[in-house]
Amino acid sequence: MNVEFIEALEQIQKDKGISKEILIDALEAALISSYKRNFGSAQNVRVEINRDTGEVHVYSQKKVVENLEDELLELSLDEAKGIDRNYEVDDIVEREVTPRNFGRIAAQTAKQVVVQRIREAERGVVYEEYINRESDIITGSVARLAKGIVYINLGKTEAILGPTEQMPGEEYKHGDRIKSYIVEVKKTPKGPQVLVSRTHPGLIKRLFELEVPEIHDGIVEVKSISREAGSRTKIAVESKDPNVDPVGSCVGPKGARVQAIVDELRGEKIDIIKYSEDPSVFIASSLSPAKVVSTEVNIDNKTAKVVVPDYQLSLAIGKEGQNARLAAKLTGWKIDIKSESQVKSDN
Incomplete structure (x- = not known):
């Protein structure tokens, strides 16, 4: 490797945002494995790449010991003193062992490492982008x-x-x-x-944020959502501005806003409910499109008895109980629905 290689790393740092030092450190680690694999060495080695010239050097590393047990990993104190009398026990002695044809191996390894690191960096960028979304x-x-x-x-x-x-x-x-x-x-x-x-209730909320400026701007707030994907959704909304109608804002001019969401959901029906702090009012509204005669709530166990006209009973309950089920989920209350005739017969 040479100066051109270092310049290439600097360009990668500029274009891809991957530090030149990180690339060189990774390459040095990879070259240690390459050296041991290609030259059958079991000794400890250190690889150093010159940051200016790109030259690669391999150094064997041996620990200075008093009693020599492993010649591949250790050096006797006497031999170490013969190299430099300042060496002491536990010092590390380095000697250059760079093979003559190591440059070719280094170039091949460098290509693999750089490509891998670029791929990892690009994956990292994509991950960071989407984890925040x-x-x-x-x-x-x-x-x-x-x-x-x-x-x-x-x-x-x-x-x-x-x-x-x-x-x-x-x-x-x-x-x-x-x-x-x-x-x-x-x-x-x-x-x-x-x-x-495509089934998560959060999709409904985000679609309304896209289509309804008042929700996006925080003037109208989505209080709760209950959904049976592909069939029906109920969404409760509240306005923080008394001059802004939350339901009208969500429906839009000639129903355009809610229709855009219905189209995106391939025809899923959407009931937009005005939220109320009064449980009886909120529960009555949640059963829309059914009309409610009266609502009796028990605050302690969050149950409600709702009376509807006889002809509205099936509408209030909904097909296979869907309307009542969605209303209960939307409000967080257990709702018992009866017709006026049923209430009279009970009494």
Whole structure:
């Protein structure tokens, strides 16, 4: 290796942000292994690369001892004194043992080490970028499908959309642009692994932040979300400004804002509920689109008895109990729904 090699390392430092010293240190460590492998040496050695000229030198290292037991690793005190009378027991004596053709081996090793370190650095940059985006929304295109897993091209890396994170009935075709929610970013030997979801409630929140400026700006706050992906979502919102209608803000002019989210979710129904500090009001609203006659709440055990008109009972409960289930999850209350006729017969 030569001056050009050092200049190349300096250019890599400039372009890739990888310290020249880190590269040289890694190369010196790799060259120790290369030396031992190629020259069958079991002795301790140190490799030094001149930071200015790029020249490589190999030095054997032996420990000074009084009683010599291993000639490969040790040097007697008498022999050490013959080299330099200042040597004492436990000192390390170095001698240059650079092989004549070691430059060729060094060049090959250097290429491997530099390429590996660049790859590791690039993976590190990608990891740092996406680890800071956990719980965020990301847009990518479907790259491929394999064994039920959808791989999404994000540009610098691929995201993994596992079978359990896919919306029921949703089809994914090569090239489709989709938004997903970053659940977790892992470090693996092959680089960062970005795990995403289309079913996570967090996706709903992030989509509303994208479509509704009032939510993005903090004027309207998302209080809670309950979701059965691919079917229905309920989202409770509250305005911090009395002049701003939280539900109207989320619906948008002619329903454009919520419709954009529904389209992204392939037709998933979304109920936007106005949050209230009053549990009875909030619970009644959470059963939308059903109308509620009365609500009786028990604060101690967080249960509520809700009465609805007879013709609204099936709507309040929902298909297979979905509406009632989502309302309970949204509010955090156990809700018992009865029709007016049922209440009369009970009494």
